[in-house]
Amino acid sequence: MKIKDISVFCSWLIDGLSDKIQENVLLTFKNGFISKIESVKKEDLSIDSVFDFSNCTILPGFIDSHVHLFMSGDHVLENRKVEQNNDYNKTKEIIDNNVRKHIKRGIVAVRDAGDNRGYTLNYKPQIPFYLNKCGKALYKEGRYGNFIGTPVSYYDLISELILRERNKINHIKIINSGINSLTEFGKETKPQFNEQELSEAVFTAKSIGAKVMVHANGRMPVEISIKSGCHSIEHGYFMGIDNLKKMADFNIFWVPTVYPIKAYLEKGKLSKLESDNAARILEHQLEQIFQAKRLGVKIALGTDSGSFGVLHGDSFICELKLLLNAGFSVVEAVKSATINASILLGLDEIGSIAKGKQATFIAVKGHPSHSIESLQNIEALYIRGCLHDQ
Known part of the structure; x- marks a missing residue:
C-alpha cells in the first residue's frame, strides 16, 4: 500500500x-x-x-488486549481439542484467519494471552497488524493452564523460564488461579503462586522490558497479584471492592473479559443450575465493572477470543456492548479499546x-x-x- x-x-x-x-x-x-x-x-x-x-x-483503530490467536473460538469441544494439538502449519492458518477477522472489525492490534506450544512467537502477520506476544503462559504444575501454557514445577525458577524467550516476547502471562465454577457461585480457587514467586517474575520481566499480565479470579489470587506489582489483572471475577481500590491506587489495569461467560450462556449445553449461575456471574462482573469505573480503575477491553464460543472480531463488538450495559458511555467504551489499551500494550503510535x-x-x-x-x-x-x- x-x-x-x-x-x-x-x-x-x-x-x-x-x-x-x-x-x-x-x-x-x-x-x-x-x-x-x-x-x-x-x-x-x-x-x-x-x-x-x-x-x-x-x-x-481498535485494540483487543486479551486474545488466543491459536484457537478459533469454536464451541464444539472436539474441534477445540484438535486446535490445541495442531502442528505449526495448521495453527498458522487459524492465526491468519483470526487476524483477518480482527482487521474486518477495525482491530489493528492484539495482545496474545498464550498458547501451549508457543507458536505465536514464530508468527509474522502478512498485513499491517500489531501483535504483542507472550508465547506460553506460565502456570503451576498440576493446576489449571495446560492448554495455553507450560508448567512451573516446584524445582523451577520462574525467572529462568521467563529469560528463555527474552528475545521473542513482548510480555509475560502468568496464571494465578483457576476458572469460574458454574456449579458453585463465587467459588474461589487457591492462588497458584505465592507473593514471592510472582514478585520475582515481575522483577525479571521488568529487567527485560516486559510487562506482566496475570490471570486471576477471586480475592486472594488477585490480592497477591496486585502486591507483586503486575501490570494488569485478567478476568478478575469475584475480586471484590478492596482489590479494585488497590488497583486504582497502584494504577494497575483491569481486563475484565465479560463476554466469555455470556458465550457459555448462549452456546453452552448447560444444566439449569449452571445456566442460573452463569447469569449471576455475568451480572456480578458487570457490577464490578461499574464499581471499577466509579473508583477510577483503568479498564482495557479484552475479549478472550479463542475461548469457548468467543469468536475473533465478532466478540469485540459483544464486549463493547457489555461495557455499555455496565454503565459506560460510548466514548468511555471506545477509550477502553483505544487509548487505555495502547498504554497497556506500549503502543504509543496508535490508540x-x-x-x-x-x-x-x-x-x-x-x-x-x-x-x-x-x-x-x-x-x-x-x-x-x-x-x-x-
Whole structure:
C-alpha cells in the first residue's frame, strides 16, 4: 500500500482522548501521520480534494488486549481439542484467519494471552497488524493452564523460564488461579503462586522490558497479584471492592473479559443450575465493572477470543456492548479499546487521533450513538495512512 497525503472530513470524531465528541472535523495526514485536526464547515471545503465521510463517525483503530490467536473460538469441544494439538502449519492458518477477522472489525492490534506450544512467537502477520506476544503462559504444575501454557514445577525458577524467550516476547502471562465454577457461585480457587514467586517474575520481566499480565479470579489470587506489582489483572471475577481500590491506587489495569461467560450462556449445553449461575456471574462482573469505573480503575477491553464460543472480531463488538450495559458511555467504551489499551500494550503510535500520531483509524456510518453496532460493517479502515481493503 502506498502512503498518500490526504484530507478526510467527518461529521463526528471520537479521538480516544477527549470525553467529548467533536463535530465537523477535517483531518489532514502527511506521510502516514496526522498533521492537522481542524473544526470546519462542510460547505467551506473543496470536496474534490477531501475524502468525504460526512455521514460517518471516525474513531481510532481498535485494540483487543486479551486474545488466543491459536484457537478459533469454536464451541464444539472436539474441534477445540484438535486446535490445541495442531502442528505449526495448521495453527498458522487459524492465526491468519483470526487476524483477518480482527482487521474486518477495525482491530489493528492484539495482545496474545498464550498458547501451549508457543507458536505465536514464530508468527509474522502478512498485513499491517500489531501483535504483542507472550508465547506460553506460565502456570503451576498440576493446576489449571495446560492448554495455553507450560508448567512451573516446584524445582523451577520462574525467572529462568521467563529469560528463555527474552528475545521473542513482548510480555509475560502468568496464571494465578483457576476458572469460574458454574456449579458453585463465587467459588474461589487457591492462588497458584505465592507473593514471592510472582514478585520475582515481575522483577525479571521488568529487567527485560516486559510487562506482566496475570490471570486471576477471586480475592486472594488477585490480592497477591496486585502486591507483586503486575501490570494488569485478567478476568478478575469475584475480586471484590478492596482489590479494585488497590488497583486504582497502584494504577494497575483491569481486563475484565465479560463476554466469555455470556458465550457459555448462549452456546453452552448447560444444566439449569449452571445456566442460573452463569447469569449471576455475568451480572456480578458487570457490577464490578461499574464499581471499577466509579473508583477510577483503568479498564482495557479484552475479549478472550479463542475461548469457548468467543469468536475473533465478532466478540469485540459483544464486549463493547457489555461495557455499555455496565454503565459506560460510548466514548468511555471506545477509550477502553483505544487509548487505555495502547498504554497497556506500549503502543504509543496508535490508540488515539491526535497531531503527530499515526493515521490509523476507522470510519463507521452514522452518529456515535450507533457506532458500536455499525462495526458490523465498517465504511473504511486506514492503517498507517493507507486505505486497507476490507
